[in-house]
Amino acid sequence: MIYAYAFVAIAACVAIERFHNRRAKIAIALALAAFLAIAPRFYGNEAVFSILADAAVYVMLALGLNIVVGFAGLLDLGYAAFFAIGAYTYGMLASPQFGLHLPFWVLLFLAAALAALFGALLGAPTLRLHGDYLAIVTLGFGEIVPQIFQNLTKYTGGPNGIAALDIPSFFGHSFGASVMPYYYIALLGIVAALWISRNLRESRLGRAWMAIREDELAAKHAGINVLRSKLAAFAIGASFSGIGGVLFAAKLALVSPDLFGFQVSVLIVSMLVLGGMGNIVGVVVGSLLLTIVNSALLPQINSLVDTTFHTTIDLSNIHFLIYGAILVGIMLFRPEGLLPNRERRDEFHHNGEAEAEA
Amino acid sequence: MSLLELSGVSKRFGALTAVANVTLGVEEGAIFGIIGPNGAGKSTLFNLLTAIYRFDEGCIAIDGTSLAGMTTQEIARLGVARTFQNLRLLGNASALANVMVGEHLLLRANILDALLNTTRERRERAEAEQRARELLRFVGIAGIDEQFARNLSYGTQRRLEIARALAARPRLLLLDEPAAGLNPSEKRDLVALIRSIRDGGATVLLIEHDMGLVMNLCERIAVLDYGEKIAEGTPNEIREHPRVIEAYLGAPA
Numbered sequence: 001m002i003y004a005y006a007f008v009a010i011a012a013c014v015a016i017e018r019f020h021n022r023r024a025k026i027a028i029a030l031a032l033a034a035f036l037a038i039a040p041r042f043y044g045n046e047a048v049f050s051i052l053a054d055a056a057v058y059v060m061l062a063l064g065l066n067i068v069v070g071f072a073g074l075l076d077l078g079y080a081a082f083f084a085i086g087a088y089t090y091g092m093l094a095s096p097q098f099g100l101h102l103p104f105w106v107l108l109f110l111a112a113a114l115a116a117l118f119g120a121l122l123g124a125p126t127l128r129l130h131g132d133y134l135a136i137v138t139l140g141f142g143e144i145v146p147q148i149f150q151n152l153t154k155y156t157g158g159p160n161g162i163a164a165l166d167i168p169s170f171f172g173h174s175f176g177a178s179v180m181p182y183y184y185i186a187l188l189g190i191v192a193a194l195w196i197s198r199n200l201r202e203s204r205l206g207r208a209w210m211a212i213r214e215d216e217l218a219a220k221h222a223g224i225n226v227l228r229s230k231l232a233a234f235a236i237g238a239s240f241s242g243i244g245g246v247l248f249a250a251k252l253a254l255v256s257p258d259l260f261g262f263q264v265s266v267l268i269v270s271m272l273v274l275g276g277m278g279n280i281v282g283v284v285v286g287s288l289l290l291t292i293v294n295s296a297l298l299p300q301i302n303s304l305v306d307t308t309f310h311t312t313i314d315l316s317n318i319h320f321l322i323y324g325a326i327l328v329g330i331m332l333f334r335p336e337g338l339l340p341n342r343e344r345r346d347e348f349h350h351n352g353e354a355e356a357e358a
Numbered sequence: 359m360s361l362l363e364l365s366g367v368s369k370r371f372g373a374l375t376a377v378a379n380v381t382l383g384v385e386e387g388a389i390f391g392i393i394g395p396n397g398a399g400k401s402t403l404f405n406l407l408t409a410i411y412r413f414d415e416g417c418i419a420i421d422g423t424s425l426a427g428m429t430t431q432e433i434a435r436l437g438v439a440r441t442f443q444n445l446r447l448l449g450n451a452s453a454l455a456n457v458m459v460g461e462h463l464l465l466r467a468n469i470l471d472a473l474l475n476t477t478r479e480r481r482e483r484a485e486a487e488q489r490a491r492e493l494l495r496f497v498g499i500a501g502i503d504e505q506f507a508r509n510l511s512y513g514t515q516r517r518l519e520i521a522r523a524l525a526a527r528p529r530l531l532l533l534d535e536p537a538a539g540l541n542p543s544e545k546r547d548l549v550a551l552i553r554s555i556r557d558g559g560a561t562v563l564l565i566e567h568d569m570g571l572v573m574n575l576c577e578r579i580a581v582l583d584y585g586e587k588i589a590e591g592t593p594n595e596i597r598e599h600p601r602v603i604e605a606y607l608g609a610p611a
C-alpha cells in the first residue's frame with residue numbers, strides 16, 4: 001500500500017516535470033494534493049501514514065538542503081545539525097525536562113527561527129571556503145552539534161536524550177497517539193516548502209545564488225554581496241529542517257543525539273543526488289524514493305529473508321552499503337540525477353541538445 | 359576632473375612588476391584605448407580597477423572616490439562594469455538570466471520579497487526581464503534569450519557578456535579584448551556597438567590588440583609595455599610615437 005502512495009506521488013512528480021504547460025502542471029499538483037489529503041479517509045492504516053509522515057519530513061529536509069547545495073552551490077555535509085536543533089528545541093521546551101510546555105505551534109516557528117540563526121552562525125566561518133574545504137568544515141559542524149547535545153547532559157539528557165515530550169494539540173484537541181496530524185502538517189509543510197523554493201528560485205536572491213554557484217567572481221562584479229547571499233542560503237535552508245525537526249521530535253515523543261548523526265546528513269545529500277540537485281520536483285522524488293526504500297522496502301526484504309531462510313539478519317546494518325550502491329549506480333548511469341533540471345542535464349551531456357530544444 | 363584617475367599605480371607579483379608606476383586619466387564620455395604587447399599588464403590594470411588584485415602603490419579614484427580598500431562589489435556599486443578577456447559567463451544559465459544577473463544593483467527586492475514572492479519582487483522581475491530582452495536586442499543578439507550561455511557561439515558570448523555588463527547601467531565600462539576571436543563583420547558591428555554605448559552616456563575603457571579597430575574607435579590611447587606606460591595620446595600621435603613603434607616592432611622581447 002505504501003508503494004501505491006509513493007508510486008502515485010512519484011508518477012505525479014514525473015508528469016509535472018514532463019508537461020510543459022503551466023496549467024497542466026498546476027492541475028496535476030492539485031490533484032496529487034487532493035489525493036494525498038483524502039486518501040486517509042479510505043485507507044486508514046496508521047503504520048503506512050507514519051512512514052509517509054516521516055517521508056514528508058524528509059522531503060522538507062531535502063528541499064531545505066536543496067536551497068544550500070542546489071541553489072547556492074554550497075556543499076553542506078552537516079545539514080543534520082539543524083534537524084537536531086529543531087528537534088531539541090521541541091525536546092527542551094515542550095517536555096518535563098525544564099517543566100516548560102510551550103505550544104507545538106509556537107515551537108514550529110521558534111525552531112525555524114533558531115535553526116535559521118544557527119544556520120547563519122555556523123555558515124559564517126565557512127563563507128570564504130569553497131568545494132572540498134567547505135564540505136569538510138560543514139561535516140565537522142554536523143558532528144559537533146549532536147556531540148554538544150550529547151554532552152550537555154544537564155540540559156539535554158545526554159546520550160539518552162529527552163523522552164516523554166508533550167503531545168501536541170490543536171485548539172484543545174490532543175493529537176493523541178494518532179500519526180495522522182503529523183502526516184497532514186508535514187504535507188502542509190511540503191506545500192509551503194515547495195512554494196518558498198519556487199519563489200526563491202525565481203527571485204533576485206535566487207539569481208544571485210545562481211551567479212555565485214556558476215562563477216563567484218562574475219557575481220561579485222555584478223555587485224552581488226556574495227557573503228550575505230550565502231548566509232541567506234544557509235539560514236533559509238536550515239529553517240526548513242528546524243521545522244522538520246520539531247515535527248519529527250513531536251511524532252516520536254523523543255529526542256536523542258544518535259538520531260541526528262552523519263548518516264542523516266549523508267542520507268539527505270543522497271536524496272538530492274538521486275533526485276537531481278537543484279530541481280525542486282526532482283528533490284521531492286529523490287527523497288520519497290530513499291525514505292520508502294529506507295523505512296518500508298528494506299524492513300520488508302529483511303523479514304522476507306529472515307522468514308525464508310530462518311535467519312535473524314539485521315539488514316539495517318547494510319543500509320549504507322545500499323545507499324552506496326544506489327549512489328554509485330546513479331553516478332555511473334545518470335550522473336545528473338533522476339529528474340534533473342535543464343541546467344544540470346546539460347552540464348553532464350553538453351552536446352547541443354538544449355539548442356535543439358530551445 | 360577625470361572620471362577615472364590613476365596616479366603612480368604599481369602592482370608586483372613577486373619579482374615581476376606587472377604594472378609599474380602608471381598615471382592615467384580618463385575623461386567622462388571618452389572611448390579610451392589601452393594597448394601593448396602580450397604580458398604588458400593591461401588585464402592586470404583592469405583587475406586592479408575591480409579589486410581582483412590590490413595595488414601596491416599609488417592611488418586610483420573614480421569620480422574622486424578612492425578605490426583603496428574597496429571590494430569588487432563596492433566598486434560595482436560605484437558604477438564600474440566589465441567584461442573579461444576569457445569570458446566569465448554563467449554557462450549553465452540562459453542568456454536572459456545572465457543579463458538579469460547584471461541588473462542586480464538596479465533591483466531592490468530583499469530576502470522577504472524573495473520568500474513571499476511579493477508584488478515588488480514580481481514587478482521588478484518583469485521589468486528586469488523586459489530590460490534584459492531589450493539589451494540582448496541592443497547588442498545584436500535578440501532571440502537567443504532562453505539558450506544556455508555555454509551553447510552560444512563565441513561571438514555571441516562576447517556580446518552577451520557586454521550586455522550583462524551594460525545591464526548594471528555602468529558609468530565606466532571596461533572591455534578586455536572585446537574583438538578577440540571575432541570575424542571582420544562582427545568587428546564592424548562591435549565598433550558601432552561601442553560607439554552607441556558611449557553615446558548612451560557610458561565611458562568606455564578598452565583593451566584591444568586589433569590596431570585598426572583601436573585607432574578607428576578610440577579618442578585617446580595609452581600604451582603599456584612591461585607594466586610601464588610608454589606613451590599616451592591621440593591615435594595619430596600613438597601611430598608615430600617612436601617608443602610604441604619600438605615596443606611593437608623593434609626591441610626583442
Ligand SMILES: Nc1ncnc2c1ncn2[C@@H]1O[C@H](COP(=O)(O)OP(=O)(O)OP(=O)(O)O)[C@@H](O)[C@H]1O
Pocket residue numbers: 371374376394395396397398399400401402403443
Ligand atoms: N596572478 C598572477 N600571478 C603572477 N603573475 C601574474 C598574475 N597575473 C598576471 N601575471 C603576470 O603579469 C604580467 C601581465 O599580465 P597581464 O595579463 O596583465 O598581461 P596583458 O597585457 O593583459 O597580456 P595579454 O595581451 O596577453 O592579455 C604577465 O607577465 C603575467 O604573467
Ligand SMILES: [Mg+2]
Pocket residue numbers: 400401402443
Ligand atoms: Mg590581458
